[in-house]
Amino acid sequence: MQVLKFGGTSVGSADNIKRVISIVQERLEKDTTIVVVSAMGGATDALLNSGLMAAAGNEQYKEALQHIEQRHLETVKLLIPVQHQSHVLSLVKKLCNDIEDICNGIFLLGEFSARTRDRMISYGELISSRIIAATFNNSGTAAAWKDARTLIQTNDNFGNATVNGPVTRRRIADYIASCKEALVVMPGFIAADANNETTTLGRGGSDYTAAIMAAATDAACLEIWTDVPGMMTADPRWVSGAKVISSISYQEAMELSHFGAKVLYPPTIQPVLRKAIPVVIKNTFAPGDAGTVIQQKAFSNGNSIRGISSISNIALFSLEGSGMVGVPGFSRRLFEALSAAQINVILITQGSSEHSICVGVEASAIHKAKAVVDTEFEHEIAIEKVQPLLVETALSIVALVGENMKSHPGISGKMFGALGRNGVNVRAIAQGSSERNISAVVATKDVRKAINILHEEFFETTRKEIHLFIAGTGNVGSILLQQLQQQQDWLAKHLRLNVRVTGLANSRKMIIDDNGIDFHNWQEKLQGGEDADIEAFVNIIIGKNFRNAIFVDMTASDTVAKVYDRLLQKSVSVVACNKVAASSSYDYYRKLKDLARTYNCLYLFETNVGAALPVIGTLNDLLRSGDKINRIEAVLSGTLNFVFNHYNGQVSFAEVVKQAQDEGYTEPDPRLDLSGTDVMRKILILARESGEQLEMEDITCNGFLPESCMQGDVNAFYEELKKHEPHFKKLYSNAAAANSKLKFVATFEQGKAVAGLEHIPPQHDLYHLYGKDNVVLFYTGRYPVQPLVIKGAGAGAEVTASGVFADIIRATAS
Ligand code: ADP
Ligand code: ASP
Ligand code: MG
Numbered sequence: 001m002q003v004l005k006f007g008g009t010s011v012g013s014a015d016n017i018k019r020v021i022s023i024v025q026e027r028l029e030k031d032t033t034i035v036v037v038s039a040m041g042g043a044t045d046a047l048l049n050s051g052l053m054a055a056a057g058n059e060q061y062k063e064a065l066q067h068i069e070q071r072h073l074e075t076v077k078l079l080i081p082v083q084h085q086s087h088v089l090s091l092v093k094k095l096c097n098d099i100e101d102i103c104n105g106i107f108l109l110g111e112f113s114a115r116t117r118d119r120m121i122s123y124g125e126l127i128s129s130r131i132i133a134a135t136f137n138n139s140g141t142a143a144a145w146k147d148a149r150t151l152i153q154t155n156d157n158f159g160n161a162t163v164n165g166p167v168t169r170r171r172i173a174d175y176i177a178s179c180k181e182a183l184v185v186m187p188g189f190i191a192a193d194a195n196n197e198t199t200t201l202g203r204g205g206s207d208y209t210a211a212i213m214a215a216a217t218d219a220a221c222l223e224i225w226t227d228v229p230g231m232m233t234a235d236p237r238w239v240s241g242a243k244v245i246s247s248i249s250y251q252e253a254m255e256l257s258h259f260g261a262k263v264l265y266p267p268t269i270q271p272v273l274r275k276a277i278p279v280v281i282k283n284t285f286a287p288g289d290a291g292t293v294i295q296q297k298a299f300s301n302g303n304s305i306r307g308i309s310s311i312s313n314i315a316l317f318s319l320e321g322s323g324m325v326g327v328p329g330f331s332r333r334l335f336e337a338l339s340a341a342q343i344n345v346i347l348i349t350q351g352s353s354e355h356s357i358c359v360g361v362e363a364s365a366i367h368k369a370k371a372v373v374d375t376e377f378e379h380e381i382a383i384e385k386v387q388p389l390l391v392e393t394a395l396s397i398v399a400l401v402g403e404n405m406k407s408h409p410g411i412s413g414k415m416f417g418a419l420g421r422n423g424v425n426v427r428a429i430a431q432g433s434s435e436r437n438i439s440a441v442v443a444t445k446d447v448r449k450a451i452n453i454l455h456e457e458f459f460e461t462t463r464k465e466i467h468l469f470i471a472g473t474g475n476v477g478s479i480l481l482q483q484l485q486q487q488q489d490w491l492a493k494h495l496r497l498n499v500r501v502t503g504l505a506n507s508r509k510m511i512i513d514d515n516g517i518d519f520h521n522w523q524e525k526l527q528g529g530e531d532a533d534i535e536a537f538v539n540i541i542i543g544k545n546f547r548n549a550i551f552v553d554m555t556a557s558d559t560v561a562k563v564y565d566r567l568l569q570k571s572v573s574v575v576a577c578n579k580v581a582a583s584s585s586y587d588y589y590r591k592l593k594d595l596a597r598t599y600n601c602l603y604l605f606e607t608n609v610g611a612a613l614p615v616i617g618t619l620n621d622l623l624r625s626g627d628k629i630n631r632i633e634a635v636l637s638g639t640l641n642f643v644f645n646h647y648n649g650q651v652s653f654a655e656v657v658k659q660a661q662d663e664g665y666t667e668p669d670p671r672l673d674l675s676g677t678d679v680m681r682k683i684l685i686l687a688r689e690s691g692e693q694l695e696m697e698d699i700t701c702n703g704f705l706p707e708s709c710m711q712g713d714v715n716a717f718y719e720e721l722k723k724h725e726p727h728f729k730k731l732y733s734n735a736a737a738a739n740s741k742l743k744f745v746a747t748f749e750q751g752k753a754v755a756g757l758e759h760i761p762p763q764h765d766l767y768h769l770y771g772k773d774n775v776v777l778f779y780t781g782r783y784p785v786q787p788l789v790i791k792g793a794g795a796g797a798e799v800t801a802s803g804v805f806a807d808i809i810r811a812t813a814s
Helices: 014-027 043-055 061-079 082-109 114-138 165-178 206-216 250-258 266-274 330-340 363-376 378-382 403-407 411-421 444-458 475-495 522-527 534-544 564-568 586-598 615-624 638-646 653-662 677-689 714-723 725-737 797-812
Strands: 002-006 033-037 183-187 190-193 198-200 221-226 247-249 279-283 292-295 307-320 345-350 356-362 390-401 426-431 437-443 464-471 497-505 509-512 549-553 573-576 629-635 700-702 741-749 752-760 773-780 788-793
Touching (some): 002 014, 002 206, 014 033, 014 061, 014 114, 033 114, 033 206, 043 061, 043 082, 061 114, 082 114, 165 206, 183 206, 206 221, 250 266, 266 279, 307 345, 307 363, 330 345, 330 356, 330 363, 356 426, 363 378, 363 390, 411 437, 464 475, 464 797, 475 497, 497 534, 509 534, 564 573, 573 797, 615 629, 615 773, 615 788, 629 677, 638 653, 638 741, 638 773, 653 725, 677 700, 725 752
Parallel strands (some): 033 183, 247 292, 549 573, 700 752
Antiparallel strands (some): 426 437, 497 509, 741 752, 773 788
8 A cells, every 4th residue: 555645736737747647657556556636736725715705795706716617627628638528527617616606605695614615625626636536547547536525534623623533544444445446546635524514634734634544554655746856954945055855753854844844734744653654755846856755763864953944924922920930820821721712832931930931823813812811811910910911923933953953962052143143133942842843933034044044054065155245346346356256166165155246336336136246247237237325235235134144345435434333233244444434433443343242243354454464363363362462563554665665766756656556555545645544544443453442633643744745636646745855855865874764653552552754774673674565563461572573465456355355254154
């Protein structure tokens, strides 16, 4: 004996039914094969909607019924040769007439009772099973059609009836004993109560019908044929990297289906579990694939988690009050009240303080739940021992399922850590004592994100999807894009990261593409984008609510620097080569750092000082390990270093500055570098990172640029520089006379920061510094005399982009 069940999509069209026929024909054996079928995909809903329309007095139900009839008649015509069609066609027609009669009745009475509803929706399976049985008979395979209502007896709980096991088992045994056919086709989902009234086993109930048949006939195997390759690590509609679970235990399968894995109707496992009948989930559209085997003991997959599922439309209520502490009977009264009102409890948590009990129920039941519980505790509420029920809606449950969780510590830590880092707020947590399941209640708007985060966290073969939102596509920004493109494969292979640029903006245009902007033609795409608006860009980032989202600021803009706080508050990490934020008011700098900590994300700005040189990272490492900063001495302007290294009085100072600008070593306005402002910002950031609460105004800057150079635009500035050539020549010759070089040095010591031009003699650590290099000397408790030295190119688009790249990768690990 074997039982095969085919779901809605598998029998959803003539072509699909043909697949079903050949799958069954290949599997026929001497022993009887029972084929249980669903309604054609969507038919149950269509019937239900027609009934609802009729009940609402909407005459369009007639049209809807016509569609249902048409669909089935056409399917017959496509499956059965013309000369043999008439019998099946008239049968289908008759069943459709019955549906119409029922619907007309509903329309006249304006009432759609649970009983009528069951009768109405039973026709989906009644018709499909008739068509499929007839198709077998016309394809050379004799098949008997059996009405499930004559076998499966239930109580009269319409909508979700409970099976009367002993009667059902006896009837099935009798039937099988007398059955001569090698193949029986029967409708799933439907049954009848003791009065022969049609009932149903609940939505998705055909799986259950098949399991009842398998258990009652001691079948060797139950095969559930569906439209996915098996039971998967997560719902494949939501998680693109979901994988087939090849082996899973009954308990795990039950847990996953209870928590929303629709591929298997939850009650299905019970009957087969008792008889230890293996269940195989197979794909009708790839019959050769192995699918999922559900049995007593599953094979290890090397992972403590088997799958992730979710239930939406959940509401939570909390019963709270001092009157509950230590008083027995509160929970009994609560749950008895719920049970009497037939409210299904999905999740329960109770704090050890016993001060509150939190219960998750289906959202549709929450009003009723509140009413019955408030009534039950009316007295306690009146004397203020208990508060009226607190209710929260628009929630979902996400559940991790796996038998091996109990022997692996740290799973909930990993789970909640990952959710927290991505800004998913957890409203309630439950872990069954079986430790087979950890559930978290989250806002429904976060559920898809949460499942994807957890899937990435627990199924290591999947890649982590990183969503970058980049502002600024100038020199450094476009090189970053090049570097990202170039490293794509490497990141995927070695770090399991799928880094995509989901949003891109410059000062003119912006674009968003959920699937990632093509690296090859981003310029063109951006040009065709919307007009840029940084606030709108941020709104989109927040609205998209992507996991692993990182905002990358490649601009030098004040406006862009102002949006970081909004992003960090939504757990979007910020990586900036823009120094404005970190060097703006101390309050804003502090706020950003605190927000990053509170919302479990990162605010990284390593390139603010010395481009890709590991200056801030090293400083942080020193402090974290308990070192003390005595003094920082640094040449922090690649531009100024370039300028003073090249200027020797031969070529004019203005020309050397121009060369630095042309080679990309200056800020767009070179005065930011020459005036020392840029260096001040950098030493300010280092001072702040050292723990000093400093503002820009607290820094002493001994500038060398004549006042007049600061007026006008950049062109005017160059003109002024030319005029002041003798001033620069003098600066140079004075230094040369002292056998020294000119260096623009920044120092931080004892809470004070100073920047200015200095004469550096040959024996000084800062002397040998070439090109656009930067150098930072850290004199610390552990490096008191010989400083820790960081030296190398401190400006330039390539290195700056690579420093940002490194910060991005750091942020992905958060
Ligand atoms: P059928 O009509 O064959 O009974 P269902 O629609 O009831 O099919 O169930 C199959 C669907 O279940 C799949 O199309 C898939 O979208 C959904 N699903 C949800 N969670 C899972 C999961 N963990 N594994 C596989 N499918 C799942
Ligand atoms: N046709 C029913 C439903 O859609 C039962 C099933 O397909 O399993 O719920
Ligand atoms: Mg189903």
